Amino acid sequence: MxxxxxxxxxxxxxxxxxxxxxxxxxxxxxxxxxxxxxxxxxxxxxxxxxxxxxxxxxxxxxxxxxxxxxxxxxxxxxxxxxxxxxxxxxxxxxxxxxxxxxxxxxxxxxxxxxxxxxxxxxxxxxxxxxxxxxxxxxxxxxxxxxxxxxxxxxxxxxxxxxxxxxxxxxxxxxxxxxxxxxxxxxxxxxxxxxxENYQPPKHGAGFRHSMIDTFSRCLLTTIYNPKIYKFTMLPLVRWGNSLSRRGRHWLRNLIAPSKNDAAWYFEPDQRAEFKPFMVSMLDRQLSRIESNVRERRKNVAKIKAELAYHPDIKLLNEDKHGMSNGSYFGVYCEDKQGLSEYLLAHNVDNNPQEFFDCSVLAQFEEFKADCPNAQYASQHLIRLPSQPTLKDSQLDSIIRLLKGFSLEHAS
The missing domain is CATH 3.40.640.10 (Type I PLP-dependent aspartate aminotransferase-like (Major domain))
Known part of the structure; x- marks a missing residue:
C-alpha cells in the first residue's frame, strides 16, 4: 500500500x-x-x-x-x-x-x-x-x-x-x-x-463558487485516505508532474499550491468565506490536538533515533526553541531528488520541493539577498510522512528505506 x-x-x-x-x-x-x-x-x-x-x-x-x-x-x-x-x-x-x-x-x-x-x-x-x-x-x-x-x-x-x-x-x-x-x-x-474593535472586511466567493470550493476540499480530504490514496491522489500527483514537465502546471498547482507561480496575484474574493460549520470542525479537532501532536512527535522521534548515525541523512532540531507539533517532518539529503525517486519507487510518497529560497526567485529579483542557509534548505530538504495515521510497519518501512538509501549513497 x-x-x-x-x-x-x-x-x-x-x-x-x-x-x-x-x-x-x-x-x-x-x-x-x-x-x-x-x-x-x-x-x-x-x-x-x-x-x-x-x-x-x-x-x-x-x-x-x-x-x-x-x-x-x-x-x-x-x-x-x-x-x-x-x-x-x-x-x-x-x-x-x-x-x-x-x-x-x-x-x-x-x-x-x-x-x-x-x-x-x-x-x-x-x-x-x-x-x-x-x-x-x-x-x-x-x-x-x-x-x-x-x-x-x-x-x-x-x-x-x-x-x-x-x-x-x-x-x-x-x-x-x-x-x-x-x-x-x-x-x-x-x-x-x-x-480592539477590529473587524476585517467581508470577502468570499459567490454562493455557487463557494459551494464548489468547499466541496472540492471535502473531496480532496477524502481521497487522501491512506486506504485509497494509491488509487486516488497518487495518480493525480503523477499526472500533474507529467503535465508540468510539458509546461502545463495547472494540475500540479492545484494539488501542491506551494509551487512557485510568478503570475500569482491575491484576489480576496476567489475563495470561499469562513463558514459557521468550520468553527464546529475546528472545535472537534482541537479537542484531540494533544493526541494528534503526541502521535506525530512519537513518529518523528522514532525515525530520528534510527537515523542518528547515518550522516548522509541530516536531521533538524525541531524542539530547539520550544515544543514542535511534528506537523511536517523534513530531513536534509545531498541527493534530494535521488532520495525522493527512491522512496516513491518503494511506495513512500514525499515532497522534494515544497518551499523555496524566495530571495533568489526571479519574481523577487529586485529584493535579492544572500541567504545561504535558506538556499541549502531549498536545494536539499525533503518532507517525509509523519502523520498520526502511520502504522508501525509503515514507519519501519520508511526507516529501512532511508537507511538503505544512505548506505547505497555512502558506498
Missing amino acids: MIPRHSVGMKYSDYWPYFASRFVPGLYRDRDINAVTEPLMPHAKTLGTPTGRHALWYFLDLKDYPLGSEVLISAYNYYVVVRLVVQAGLTPVFVDIEPDTLCIDPEDVARKVTPNTKLIIATHMFGNPTNMPEICAIAEQHELDIFEDCAHAVGSYIGDTHMGQFGSGALFSFGVAKIVNCFGGGMLALNGQAA
Whole structure:
C-alpha cells in the first residue's frame, strides 16, 4: 500500500458539521470561534478568515504601514506570503534561517533592521517554534511589530504559551494539508491593542463558487485516505508532474499550491468565506490536538533515533526553541531528488520541493539577498510522512528505506 505524504488524521465524525450545514444552514450560526480557541490562546482575539493568507492581508490592512516600509521575512518560505507583502506596497527584506529549525535567524534579523523597518514576520516552519524571545527583544528595542505565520503551528508551544501570542498578530490555516483541516478557512489572531474593535472586511466567493470550493476540499480530504490514496491522489500527483514537465502546471498547482507561480496575484474574493460549520470542525479537532501532536512527535522521534548515525541523512532540531507539533517532518539529503525517486519507487510518497529560497526567485529579483542557509534548505530538504495515521510497519518501512538509501549513497 502506498504511504501518503500527508494524512490529517480526521475522523468521519469530523465531516458531520459540513454535511449537517447543507441541510440546516443556520445550525452553527451562533458558534463563537473565540470560545473554541480561548483554551489554546487565552491572550488572543481570533477571527475566522477565508484562508490563512487573508489573515495576513487583513493584518496589513489594519496596520496601514506607509508604502515602501520594510518587512523582515524569512527567505525560506511559501512564496505567496512574500507576494502578499509586495502586493500591499511594502518592501520584503529577506532574512536567512537557522538551518536546524528552518525558522528566521534572530542574528540576521538584528543585522537587517533599518530606520524604515516596520514589521518582522516570524514563520514557524514545519511547526518548529521560532526563537521568539530573541525576536521579541529585537522588536522591542526597535519598536517593531511582529506577525507570526502559524500555518503549520497549531499545537506548538514555547513553555506554556501557544504560538501566535508573542506578537501583534498571527495567521493560522485550516486547509487540507494542515494539522487541522476545516475544508479550507483560516484564522487571524490579534493581541493587545491590535485586537480592539477590529473587524476585517467581508470577502468570499459567490454562493455557487463557494459551494464548489468547499466541496472540492471535502473531496480532496477524502481521497487522501491512506486506504485509497494509491488509487486516488497518487495518480493525480503523477499526472500533474507529467503535465508540468510539458509546461502545463495547472494540475500540479492545484494539488501542491506551494509551487512557485510568478503570475500569482491575491484576489480576496476567489475563495470561499469562513463558514459557521468550520468553527464546529475546528472545535472537534482541537479537542484531540494533544493526541494528534503526541502521535506525530512519537513518529518523528522514532525515525530520528534510527537515523542518528547515518550522516548522509541530516536531521533538524525541531524542539530547539520550544515544543514542535511534528506537523511536517523534513530531513536534509545531498541527493534530494535521488532520495525522493527512491522512496516513491518503494511506495513512500514525499515532497522534494515544497518551499523555496524566495530571495533568489526571479519574481523577487529586485529584493535579492544572500541567504545561504535558506538556499541549502531549498536545494536539499525533503518532507517525509509523519502523520498520526502511520502504522508501525509503515514507519519501519520508511526507516529501512532511508537507511538503505544512505548506505547505497555512502558506498
